Amino acid sequence: MCLSSVTAPKLITDFFVERKTISFDGCIAQLFVAHFFGCTEIFLLTVMAYDRYIAICKPLHYTTIMTGCVCGSLVMASWVGGFVHSMVQTVLTIHLPFCGPNEIDHYFCDVHPLLKLACTDTYLVGIMILANTGLISLTSFVVLVVSYVIILVSLRTRSSEGRRKAISTCASHIAVVIIFFGPCIFMYLRPSTTFSADKMVAVFYTIVIPFLNPLIYTLRNKEVKKAMRKLGSRKVTLGVKGKMQCVK
DSSP states (O other), rough: OOEEEEEHHHHHTTTTTTSSOOOOHHHHHHEEEEHHHHHHHHHHHHHHHHHHHHHHSSSGGHHHOOHHHHHHHHHHHHHHHHHHHHHHHHHHTTTSSOSSSSOSSSOOOOOHHHHHHHHOOOHHHHHHIIIHHHIIHHHHHHHHHHHHHHHHHHGSSSSSSHHHHHHHHHEEEEEHHHHHHHHHHHHHSSSSSSOTTTTHHHIIOOOOOIHHHHHHHHOOOOHHHHHHHHHHHHHHHHHHHHHHHHHO
């Protein structure tokens, strides 16, 4: 909700105005908050993979390893990591001299479009941003892949029912990881260049994926499944009754 709220309201507002503008302070604030929540989600997804690993590979030790204190510390570390990353990203950008054109080819203030407006050579800054953002995305993705490879290898000794439950537990998380990390790696694990597809790709990780997250995670919740089945059966019953009345 926080991540999508950074860009969606301004995007919707711009649909209704001919001249789309944003102040410099507002642009920098949008850059900071977008990277803050985006990087925090990356770290939270990585922490969730560790939680899945403990739950599946060491189920008897889960309650002693993943205590409330440990969970709270991991979540806090994710938020702190997102803040530090965003601060570095913002400081690198805000110190650049902007004295030329003031029009960005994007629907929100991101690093690569802003670097194009700088009146200086941004090669070194681009490399630092690549190391800051791109490597975080790639490293976290590699950690996630390794964790799930270990989980899948450990499932070979489980029963078919155990494998089904484990895969059901991990399916929603894997779906979010693939959909979220793909656009992030495409956007930030490259030199400071922009492509025509950047805006479409950015829509996925700033608006579409945060919007889908509640749906993806809650569909495996037993209470939600039960409520949806009850709602579906009610609609079928009402439809049948309506048809009977129509025939009658």
